[in-house]
Amino acid sequence: MIETLATVESNDEIATGYRRLTLSFDQEIEARPGQFAMLKAHDAFEPLLRRAFAFYRTHGPRQSSFLYQVLGRGTEALSRLGRGGRVEALLPLGNSWPVDASAPTGRALVVSGGIGSASVLMLCDRLARAGVDTHILFGASSARVAHGCGLEDFRALGLPLTITTDDGSLGERGFVTAPLERMLRTRGGPRPVVYACGPWVMMSRVSEITAGFEARCLVSLEAPMGCGFGVCVGCVVAVKTREPLGYNSYKRVCIDGSIFPAEAVRWDVTAMSH
């Protein structure tokens, strides 16, 4: 983990409300798939707290790109940065996707919901390179959002890809959980390991479905973050424990996660206020 002032190489809008931010660092970093960085526009007096963004891509040891949706004050401040702008960065943070988890069966299903895609592009790439038979389920609310969430980059991987949009403007109409269930039901052979990143409700459903098929499932969770490195204890999710309200009832998304086994999570206790 290092704390540094990164420089903006580019910050392009790839679809209305969605941007790709490429940063260069003054020192070498090593980011694994699923890890994230806490970022903040350097000269913004508000908001105060940094925001977490998954490493979307790394371009050598001194450059990484992030994919983000312009949602509130933090991302608005980021969206105003141009080439040469400064970003306060704390990175790399969190655990990473266990690529080798799918070694036993040699099969993987990567489920991406909305901007959750930012966390799984590098994962898909690694799985493919590890020779794992990988299928991508790419969900978004609309065609615009799908492009904003990096669809072209996923297509470029050349892996089997199923697209769903809520409004049917691209691919199959409906939620990404539908093809997930279908595949687990219809496809024979060894169970694929399911890797999922998306909104809480989707993850909760994915966890339900995979449990039903006894498929191993890993999820990257989201929680409001104060620090990103384990000190504020603000980013917790409830996990299953023997005694209901025991000391270990909560885990920090930033340092114990953001990736958890789906079966460990208490999906009845949502971590986000929205």
Place this chain on the structure above:
Amino acid sequence: MIETLATVESNDEIATGYRRLTLSFDQEIEARPGQFAMLKAHDAFEPLLRRAFAFYRTHGPRQSSFLYQVLGRGTEALSRLGRGGRVEALLPLGNSWPVDASAPTGRALVVSGGIGSASVLMLCDRLARAGVDTHILFGASSARVAHGCGLEDFRALGLPLTITTDDGSLGERGFVTAPLERMLRTRGGPRPVVYACGPWVMMSRVSEITAGFEARCLVSLEAPMGCGFGVCVGCVVAVKTREPLGYNSYKRVCIDGSIFPAEAVRWDVTAMSH
């Protein structure tokens, strides 16, 4: 007075820490010498309050420029704006320099201290055009600051100009009040009207000197401003009244001023915390 979203035409650094901001407006405005605008970088969440800036120059009814020193959060936020940036503007505000005050004697002395220069460039121009025999006393802490405060623009007016710098790096070493006193003492004929804008201490001294020579003196004052249009009653200066603590003990710089007759001001009660 109008409230509008202005567009940045240019925002150039003219000396380290000093900038000229040129704004264009979507409606016609009419700004008189000495009036000011309340400005704020549109997309800055902090600071909240707009800052007052004197009209430095007007370029037709839809464009004006302002001269500012990058001092704290408000001017820092402004300094980051590039061409096309948006500025929340309330303008024009305050009273203006009474050019005709110098008609009786036909002579004027304009005393500028530091960035106070921003308020008097248009005044000098009007005086000259009104055929008033005008002499400019231009004070700054150093040569750099003098340039930052628009010295070239004042030189371009072609009026007699005396420069002082605290460190002697340009013109006469010392405070601008020295040549002021000298001129009032040595120059015969009718008393010039003195127009002054600068830091509180300088204005206070100018007021003392002019009083000694029974020269009419007008000063543009500064006070921390909440609103700029008379409602917060935060920007007051103490003025002389019959009963010491009567109702009219204080006047609002933003709407009763910013220009006051020097003799009306209670110089013992400073309006700024610095």
Place this chain on the structure above:
Amino acid sequence: MTGATPGSNNHDERLAVEIAGIRFKNPVMGASGTFGYGLEFAPLIDLNRLGGFSTKGLSARPLPGNPPPRIVETHGGMLNAIGLQNIGARAFVQERLPSLRGYDTRVIANVFGYSDEDYIEAINILNDGEGISAYELNISCPNVKEGGIVIGSSPSAAARLTEKARLASSRPLIVKLSPNVTDITAMARAIVAAGADALSLINTLVGMSVDVNTRRPRLNYVTGGLSGPAIRPIAVRMVYEVARAVAVPLIGIGGIASATDALEFIIAGATAVQIGTANYYDPRVTEKAVDGLSEYCDHNRIESIRSLIGSLAR
């Protein structure tokens, strides 16, 4: 989308609310001391589009206020020690009310004094004025040594003043609460029991700022009242607490700078809101907030904003 554009919701019936038998066309008002005597905003907004506003604190006699510096900006807010400079109740009645009667908006007279008698005297003067919809007692202004701070933090003193004001007043009585107390519900209960028709909250929190270069306080008065978005979470919490402690309508105040901010208060239990400091840096904020409320009703298919009051889900 109806109501999305300014002007279009001049008569958005969905936004109407009622406080102490008075109808407000919408819940958005200007807060005392930040809205002058209302007329100052006429060049900038259409006063007829606001639910109303509360005047600068009026005392029986005009007051000069405190020496400068009176204000300083802080992170997310500002400190003020104006010292209640005002033209006095009589001048307000004679010089401001006549022009205000030309507008279709509710005028609330904010009243202040150094003693119970001062308050009653001011109210008696204002009783003669035509066009005042209600009185708002400022028992909480932290800027004046006498009265203010004491009355505003003592349930018994506040109840005593409320009773006297209730008797003297010919109009609905709103009492404005100070946040500088351990238990704001105790203040609220005492004041309501004493006859207040409604409560407005919060006034400013006492704060201070130091210029480390001069080592002097940034305010001549040393301490001042903190206002602005910085205090909103404290204000929302207090409205939520008071809403569960008393039955009278509440007017939420504190750091409101948008319709969304206003909705936080309404959902927490406020019937209406007052916007203060935001008027300084966004002079048209009140009108924008009214439009924003209409938009919110459109988006969420709200028939009446009254259905949102205290609608916080648990």
Place this chain on the structure above:
Amino acid sequence: MTGATPGSNNHDERLAVEIAGIRFKNPVMGASGTFGYGLEFAPLIDLNRLGGFSTKGLSARPLPGNPPPRIVETHGGMLNAIGLQNIGARAFVQERLPSLRGYDTRVIANVFGYSDEDYIEAINILNDGEGISAYELNISCPNVKEGGIVIGSSPSAAARLTEKARLASSRPLIVKLSPNVTDITAMARAIVAAGADALSLINTLVGMSVDVNTRRPRLNYVTGGLSGPAIRPIAVRMVYEVARAVAVPLIGIGGIASATDALEFIIAGATAVQIGTANYYDPRVTEKAVDGLSEYCDHNRIESIRSLIGSLAR
């Protein structure tokens, strides 16, 4: 300029201060609950350069804390309802203290309980631990229904606990004050009379935030503690008031994010400061503040920062 660059003022004698007989190499500390158990910052800063830090609140037994969401950002600050999740006093002594002894910085154990007995039990456990310089009683955490809020706002209850803790404690006792009171000087006087060696202030202000789309509180616990630059003016004012009410050293806390902010507190009367929320968004802020204090001493030719304590000019 000496001291202007990191590291160069590792031993800037001008910054040394003393509290309850303990010497701190400088007045800059990490605040409880925002600095973990100290070690979390080892990868980011040189802990040896800080005056010290206060641990996350320690209770006799480990606590799980509140359900999420626990935090939400507000303008200029944040609300938290962590619910004092902590590893417990014993685990701290056994698992954290040994590594902490490797650093040359003051460790203050922040203690918390649901009852007087809980506090004493925690203190007894900590008394066995080596490498603790002082205890800081958190009687003001607004996030826990039992105890906290009550003790922190009742002079008598706070005095009673302070007396017991004073007897149980083998170390200097710092009591941390809550800002959620009408008169913080009354709390301070009672607690000092009961034997506190020093006071730290302020803890968070109780606040709340509502998500207007879901109409739910943004915190699962509904209310939470407000911290960050937004509250600094309130904290500076309280330090100023308490400094004139009691004779013990004060540790100023509340919205400090730079050396300049820290100086506001010192000039207002604090002997040292604790930096809280700023550690989250600027993890090296404590070290930067130490450098900034050295620079300030350079610029203003200050021989000892002790000469600045309570030096406010009027």
